[in-house]
Amino acid sequence: MQSRTDGVIIETAGISKEFSGVHVLKNINVEIRHGEIFGIVGENGAGKSTFIKILGGTYTPSEGQIFFEGKPVHIRDTGVAKRIGIATIPQEVNLVSDLNVYENIFLGNEYRASLWLLDKRKMISKARELLHDLHTDIAPEERIDRLSVAQKRMVEIAKAISYDPKVLIMDEPTASLTQYEIDVLLNLVRRLKEKGVTVIFISHRLKEVKRICDRVMVLRDGEIVSIDPTEDLSEHEIAKRMVGRELDAIFPEKVEGQGTSVLRVEGLSVKGVLHDISFDLKKGEILGFAGLIGAGRTELAEALIGVRRKTSGKIFVHGKECVVNSPRDAIRHGIAYLSEDRQGIGILTSFNVVANTTLVSLGKYCRLLINARKEREKARFYVDTFNIKTPSLETRLEFLSGGNQQKVSLAKSLDPGPEIFILDEPTRGIDVNAKKEIYDFIRQLVMSGISCILISSELEEIIGMCNRVAVMREGRIAGILEGDRINEEEIMYYATGLKGRAS
Numbered sequence: 001m002q003s004r005t006d007g008v009i010i011e012t013a014g015i016s017k018e019f020s021g022v023h024v025l026k027n028i029n030v031e032i033r034h035g036e037i038f039g040i041v042g043e044n045g046a047g048k049s050t051f052i053k054i055l056g057g058t059y060t061p062s063e064g065q066i067f068f069e070g071k072p073v074h075i076r077d078t079g080v081a082k083r084i085g086i087a088t089i090p091q092e093v094n095l096v097s098d099l100n101v102y103e104n105i106f107l108g109n110e111y112r113a114s115l116w117l118l119d120k121r122k123m124i125s126k127a128r129e130l131l132h133d134l135h136t137d138i139a140p141e142e143r144i145d146r147l148s149v150a151q152k153r154m155v156e157i158a159k160a161i162s163y164d165p166k167v168l169i170m171d172e173p174t175a176s177l178t179q180y181e182i183d184v185l186l187n188l189v190r191r192l193k194e195k196g197v198t199v200i201f202i203s204h205r206l207k208e209v210k211r212i213c214d215r216v217m218v219l220r221d222g223e224i225v226s227i228d229p230t231e232d233l234s235e236h237e238i239a240k241r242m243v244g245r246e247l248d249a250i251f252p253e254k255v256e257g258q259g260t261s262v263l264r265v266e267g268l269s270v271k272g273v274l275h276d277i278s279f280d281l282k283k284g285e286i287l288g289f290a291g292l293i294g295a296g297r298t299e300l301a302e303a304l305i306g307v308r309r310k311t312s313g314k315i316f317v318h319g320k321e322c323v324v325n326s327p328r329d330a331i332r333h334g335i336a337y338l339s340e341d342r343q344g345i346g347i348l349t350s351f352n353v354v355a356n357t358t359l360v361s362l363g364k365y366c367r368l369l370i371n372a373r374k375e376r377e378k379a380r381f382y383v384d385t386f387n388i389k390t391p392s393l394e395t396r397l398e399f400l401s402g403g404n405q406q407k408v409s410l411a412k413s414l415d416p417g418p419e420i421f422i423l424d425e426p427t428r429g430i431d432v433n434a435k436k437e438i439y440d441f442i443r444q445l446v447m448s449g450i451s452c453i454l455i456s457s458e459l460e461e462i463i464g465m466c467n468r469v470a471v472m473r474e475g476r477i478a479g480i481l482e483g484d485r486i487n488e489e490e491i492m493y494y495a496t497g498l499k500g501r502a503s
């Protein structure tokens, strides 16, 4: 048998992948070293997920050969990958929602007391241990559908680690996590490295790539641009290589909101989750909501659009009280919501681009029949505006990259033509360049008089975009910041309870 270079755990030789004639990976030659943290970055649709799906056995390459520990391997399915010691934490949460946490962690890998009997006690205690290591207090017997996106991600991570892999692949593990969970996760990655585990780490957050990766590979249009020690590259240089040109300042200039209040929320509470929330949203302003995971930001959005039952409180649009008990009510009152959970209530992956963009606004395209031409024109408009990378308007969303699915989700929530737009993690999984496009677009929206609520776990985004920032803590608004007070320190003060009424 052929023996390859020492110290290399995975080598790919001439790996290519095409989907119906489209080459999404071209001639990937890379040596990943034993025990290193290997970063992969690139724009949305660059081929990052496709590459690691080949290593994880979800896809087989169209061409090329993979060597694992010096030996040629055919990773023809995920079972083979697991057996040789490659575990993947996928980009999209992939758990069975009506099973509970420990059942998901050990699905297909159950502990058995005997041939016929599962060892439930052992699985629960092992699950508790894994979750404890991740500093989360998720109960092993909790049902998956009761968890938040961030918590589900933690379960995915626990699941991958439970295999005790030699190589752990993480596809944007920190998307939708806040700084605290990110720190926990990055520490865990370091501990795994100390134990000799090799980690392949994909992220759009270049700061953490710099912080944690030993080397970084830049992909553009399915090809390797460069592979370098991370310490040799600045964040700026990495971004430049991803995009292939110099980047402009990412945040557009802020526009002041106008004085008139468009939305007023008074004393809104949701049992056990939100307590006495009151605020105003002015015309053409961007009001940010910051806070740690579990502070209640998404829950507030859900209460505003009628997905969560309010126990008390009033909502006024243009000074008139509105009853919002369903998303349909919300849309009628001009309130739209971009969900953070794009595959939950965001988009339908088995539907195509056109159907998804007009999912909630279909009424606009119907008289007696659906006006398919108008619908397509609108979809084409969004594909062009957001630079959505898709083979055609008829392509089903499951075939788009994560970031491009997110752009479709944004188009969908925008299409009803809202006056008030609630954006929950709008740039989750979006690359630096596309982020800028989305920020510019949000700016155009507010300039045309639309008011935005921006929920984001990226402080930089909150600080760069918002006119005012409400900081939430434990289901309350701890403080609302304006002007110079919109800075990281001040926000963290309120978010952690060192300042403000919730402390």
Ligand SMILES: Nc1ncnc2c1ncn2[C@@H]1O[C@H](COP(=O)(O)OP(=O)(O)OP(=O)(O)O)[C@@H](O)[C@H]1O
Pocket: 019, 024, 042, 043, 044, 045, 046, 047, 048, 049, 050, 051, 091, 389, 390, 391, 398, 399, 400, 401, 402, 403, 404, 429, 431
């Ligand atoms: N099963 C598939 N069938 C057809 N095309 C696909 C399939 N999977 C991925 N693609 C295409 O391959 C390209 C690369 O996608 P990939 O998911 O690897 O991108 P990515 O770098 O992970 O992007 P992101 O940052 O948005 O997650 C995209 O243009 C995508 O549309």
Ligand SMILES: [Mg+2]
Pocket: 048, 049, 050, 091, 171, 401, 402, 403
């Ligand atoms: Mg991806």
